[in-house]
Amino acid sequence: MEAAKGDQLFEILSRLFALLVLTIALGGFVTLTVLSWPSIKTFGLSFMWTQTWDPVAGKFGALPFVVGTLVTSFLALLISTPFSLGTALFLAEYAPKSLKGIMGFTVELLAAIPSVIYGLWGIFFLVPLVRKMEIALSLPPYGVGAFTASLILAIMILPYATSVTEAVVSLVPEELKEGAYALGATRWEVTRYIIIPYARSGIFAGTILALGRALGETMAVTMVIGNRNEILNSIFAPTNTMASVIANEFTEATSRIYLASLVEIGLILFLITLVVNILARWITERLKVQRGGV
Amino acid sequence: MESTILKTEGLKAYYGETKVLRGIDIDIPRNRVTAVMGPSGCGKTTLIRCFNRMHEMVPGARIEGKIRLEGRDITSMKLIQVRRMVGMVFQKPNPFPTMSIYDNVLAGYRLSGVKLRKEEAQRIVEESLKKAALWEEVKDALHRRGTFLSGGQQQRLCIARALAVNPRLLLMDEPTSALDPKAAHRVEELISRLKETVTVVVVTHNVAQAGRVADYTAFLYLGELIEFGPTSQLFTAPQDPRTEEYLTGKFG
Numbered sequence: 001m002e003a004a005k006g007d008q009l010f011e012i013l014s015r016l017f018a019l020l021v022l023t024i025a026l027g028g029f030v031t032l033t034v035l036s037w038p039s040i041k042t043f044g045l046s047f048m049w050t051q052t053w054d055p056v057a058g059k060f061g062a063l064p065f066v067v068g069t070l071v072t073s074f075l076a077l078l079i080s081t082p083f084s085l086g087t088a089l090f091l092a093e094y095a096p097k098s099l100k101g102i103m104g105f106t107v108e109l110l111a112a113i114p115s116v117i118y119g120l121w122g123i124f125f126l127v128p129l130v131r132k133m134e135i136a137l138s139l140p141p142y143g144v145g146a147f148t149a150s151l152i153l154a155i156m157i158l159p160y161a162t163s164v165t166e167a168v169v170s171l172v173p174e175e176l177k178e179g180a181y182a183l184g185a186t187r188w189e190v191t192r193y194i195i196i197p198y199a200r201s202g203i204f205a206g207t208i209l210a211l212g213r214a215l216g217e218t219m220a221v222t223m224v225i226g227n228r229n230e231i232l233n234s235i236f237a238p239t240n241t242m243a244s245v246i247a248n249e250f251t252e253a254t255s256r257i258y259l260a261s262l263v264e265i266g267l268i269l270f271l272i273t274l275v276v277n278i279l280a281r282w283i284t285e286r287l288k289v290q291r292g293g294v
Numbered sequence: 295m296e297s298t299i300l301k302t303e304g305l306k307a308y309y310g311e312t313k314v315l316r317g318i319d320i321d322i323p324r325n326r327v328t329a330v331m332g333p334s335g336c337g338k339t340t341l342i343r344c345f346n347r348m349h350e351m352v353p354g355a356r357i358e359g360k361i362r363l364e365g366r367d368i369t370s371m372k373l374i375q376v377r378r379m380v381g382m383v384f385q386k387p388n389p390f391p392t393m394s395i396y397d398n399v400l401a402g403y404r405l406s407g408v409k410l411r412k413e414e415a416q417r418i419v420e421e422s423l424k425k426a427a428l429w430e431e432v433k434d435a436l437h438r439r440g441t442f443l444s445g446g447q448q449q450r451l452c453i454a455r456a457l458a459v460n461p462r463l464l465l466m467d468e469p470t471s472a473l474d475p476k477a478a479h480r481v482e483e484l485i486s487r488l489k490e491t492v493t494v495v496v497v498t499h500n501v502a503q504a505g506r507v508a509d510y511t512a513f514l515y516l517g518e519l520i521e522f523g524p525t526s527q528l529f530t531a532p533q534d535p536r537t538e539e540y541l542t543g544k545f546g
Contacts (some may be wrong), residue, residue, distance in 0.1 A: 015352040173375075179452070182348060183459065184377035185405040195407050197392035289391045 029270065036264035037259050047264060052246075053229040055252075060261035062242070062268055066232040068069040069241040069269070071232065072146050072221065073214035076153035081207060084158050088165035088206075089191060104166070111159040119223030127224060132234055144226035145238045147168040152220045157210035164209055168202025169195055201287035208280035215273050241280045296323035300328040300345060304359035307340050307349055314340045316517040317359065318483055322463070327485055327494045329508035329525070331501060333540070336514040338350035338497045342465045345495070347373060354486045364462070374406065374511050381492075383458030387448035389440035389455070396436040398511040399423060400450055402459035418458050425491065446477025457492065464488065466496040470503065482507050492543065501541055505529055513537045 033040075038046065050061020091104055130151070131143035168198065170196050180190045196203070226238020227248050240248065242265045253259040300322040307315040314337045322328055330338045343349040344357055347368060361368045368376050368396055389398050399419045403410055410418070423429040428450040432443070440451050449469060456464055466485070467513065470478035485507045498504050503526060504511050512522040513536075521528060521537045532538045 004430055069453070149415065151537055175384055175389070176390060178385060179388040179390070179455075180401070181351065182346060182377060182382040183375040183402040183405055186374075189405045189407070193401075194390060194392075 010108070011196055013240040029267075032263055032267040032270060036260050036267050037258035042257060043261075045135035048268070050210045051171055051200035053171065055249075055255070055258050058255065058257055059072070062261075062265050063152055065240050065242040065245050065265055066272075067231055067242070068146065068225070069215060069272070071106065072149045072153060072225070072226075073211055073237065075115040075146070075150035076157060076214045077207065077211055079150060080158045080161060080210065084156075084161035084165055084210070085203065087158075087162045088169055089195070091162075092166045092169035093187070093191060095194070101284065107159050107162050109159075110155065114272050115156070115217065116223075118220040119150055122148060122220060122224040126151055128274055130236075134263040139234070139236050142226060142238050145222050145230050145236045146225065147235045149221045149241070152224055153214045153217055156212045156217060156220065160213055161206045161210040164206030165199070165203050168206070171202070172198045183285070201284050201289065205280065205284045207278065208284075210224055211274060211280075212273055215276065216243055216269065218247050224245045233282070242266070242272075296321075296326065299324040299364065301362045302344075303362070305341075305344060305361060306358040307344055308354075308356050308358075309352060310354040314517055315344070315357075318519045320512060320519055320522055322493060322495060323510060324493050325489050326509040327467065327489050327496060327507050328510040328512065329504035330495060330497045330512045330514060331499060331513035331540075334499065336497075337517045338402050338514050339467055341514065342382075342467060342495055342497055344465065345465055346382055347376050348382065352371045361416070372453045376400075378452050379461055380465060381459065381461035383449070383456055383464065383466040384451050386472050387399055387445055387452050389451050391439065391441045393436045395432050395440045395443075397449060397534050399454050399458050401455055404405065422454040422458040423451075424452045424480070425488070427480065427487075427513050428454055431502045442466065444477065446473050449473060449477070450483055453481075453488075457488075457503065461492060463495065464495045466494065468497055468499065470498075471500075501543075513540060515540070 039060065043050065047060065047062055048066070049063050050059075051058050052061050053064060059250050087103075087107060091100055091107075095103060125144035126148050130145070130148045131141045134141045134143070142240065157177070176194055177190050180194045185193070221241055222244040225240060225244055227240055227244065228236075228238040229240055229245065232239040246262050246266055249258075250262060253262050298321040300319050302318050305315055305318040306313060330341060332338050340349060342371075344361060345363075345368075347507065349355050349357060361455075363371070363376070363379060365411075389395075390401060396419055397404060399422050400410070400415055403415075420429060421435075424433065428447060428538060431447060432451075435442075440448065443451060449472075453464075453469075469485075470481050473481065482503065485494055485496060489509075496504075496507065508525045509530045510523065511529065512526045513520045515536055521534050523531060523533075528537065529541065532541060
C-alpha cells in the first residue's frame with residue numbers, strides 16, 4: 001500500500017511539472033501580447049508590412065527586421081549546411097576512432113563559446129575581412145552588415161546541425177551498408193544512395209534545429225550587423241534582425257508605443273520560430289523511412 | 295571429377311591478432327550447392343566473407359593464402375569485379391528501405407551508376423524476380439517499397455537483387471535463420487533450383503538444412519576444415535569422429 005501511495009504522489013508531481021512548463025510557455029505568449037497591445041491596436045496587421053521605423057514620429061513597422069532575420073538565417077543555413085553535412089559524414093563514416101573523438105569534441109566546443117565572444121571575434125576579424133571583400137567588389141565598404149552576420153551565424157549553428165546529422169548517420173543499419181558493399185558499391189555510392197536517403201529525415205531535423213538557433217541569435221548578430229533600421233537592398237547592407245533591434249533599442253524605448261512596438265517584434269519572432277518548428281516536425285515525419293519488421 | 299569455380303590455398307583469416315581461419319584448402323564445385331556447417335564461432339561466416347572480400351572491410355582484418363576465382367587470384371582483381379561475380383545474401387533480410395521493389399532488384403546497377411535502357415531494366419527485374427520465385431507475388435506492386443513485404447518475401451527480394459547482376463557464385467549466410475519455418479522452406483526450395491544458373495555456397499548451423507539442400511557439405515571446427523565431401527557421404531559415413539559427433543548433436 002505504501003508503494004502505491006508513493007507511486008501516486010510521483011505521478012501527481014510529474015504531471016504538475018509538465019503542466020508548469022506548458023503554463024510558462026503560454027504565460028510568455030500572453031505577456032508579450034499584453035505588453036504589445038498598444039502597438040497592435042494602433043498599427044493593426046499593417047505593422048507586419050510597414051517599412052518605416054521612426055521613433056521620433058512614433059511610426060513603427062516590423063518589415064525590415066523580419067526580412068533581416070529571414071535573410072541572415074537562411075543565408076547562414078546555406079553557408080553552413082555543406083560544412084555540417086560533410087563534417088558529420090566524415091565523423092560518422094570515414095574518420096578513424098582516434099580522430100573522431102577529438103574532432104567531435106572540437107565541433108561541440110563551438111557550441112560552448114559564448115555569443116559575445118563570437119561577436120568580438122566578428123568585429124576584429126570578420127568585419128575587416130568583409131570590408132576588404134567589399135572593396136574588391138567595389139561595394140560600399142561597411143564591413144558590418146547582413147553578410148557578416150550570416151557568416152558568424154553559420155559558424156555558430158554548425159555544431160547543432162553537425163551533431164544531429166552525425167547521430168542519425170551513425171544510426172543507419174550496418175546490414176544496409178553491407179548489402180550495398182556486397183553489390184560492389186564504393187564508399188561514396190553507399191553514402192550517396194544508402195546513407196543520405198536513409199538519414200534524410202534526421203538530417204533535415206538537424207538543419208531546422210540550426211535554423212531555430214539562427215532565428216533567435218542576438219548578441220553576436222547585434223555586434224556585426226550594422227544596426228540600421230532599413231530594409232536591406234543587398235546582402236552586404238547594414239540592417240537589423242528582430243532580435244538585434246530589440247537588444248539594441250530596448251533601453252532607449254521611452255514612449256509607450258515605442259516599447260510596445262519592440263515587444264510586438266518579439267511576439268512575431270516567437271510566432272515565426274513556432275511555425276518553423278511545427279513545419280519542421282511535419283516534414284520530418286513525412287521524410288521518415290518506413291522499415292517493415294522481419 | 296567436378297569442375298571447380300573457387301579454390302582456396304592455405305587460407306588464413308585474422309581479426310587483429312586473432313586467427314579465425316587456420317589454413318583452409320577447399321575446392322567449391324561449379325553449379326552445385328555447397329553447405330558450410332559447424333558450431334558458432336567456427337569461422338564459417340568469415341570463410342564466405344573472404345570469398346567476396348567483405349572480410350577485409352573490418353578494421354584490422356586481413357587474410358593470408360590464396361583464393362582463386364575461375365583461376366584468378368581475387369586480391370589482384372578489381373574489388374567491384376569480385377563483388378559482381380560473387381553475390382551475397384545475408385542472415386537478416388536487408389532490402390533497401392528507401393527504394394521500391396523495382397529499384398531494389400536493380401540496386402546492383404543503380405548503386406554503381408550503370409544506366410540501363412527501360413526495356414532492359416524491366417527484363418532484368420522480371421527475370422531476377424522469377425528466378426527468386428517472387429515474381430507472381432509482387433508483379434503488381436513493383437513500385438511499392440520492398441519493406442512492406444513479409445520477412446520471407448524480403449529475403450527472396452534480396453536473392454533477386456543478388457541474382458540481377460548475374461553472379462557466378464552466390465554466397466548465403468544463414469539465409470533462413472531469421473525466417474519462420476514456412477518461409478524458410480520456400481527459400482530452401484529456391485536454393486535447390488538456383489544451382490542451374492549459379493553456384494551456391496550456403497552457411498548454416500542447421501544440420502538438417504545442409505542435408506536437404508546441399509550436394510556437398512563442408513564441416514568447419516575451430517577455424518579448420520575437418521571434412522569436405524558429397525553430402526550423402528559425409529552424412530552417412532563421416533571420416534572424422536568430430537564430424538560424427540557434430541552430426542549427432544554431441545556439440546555445437
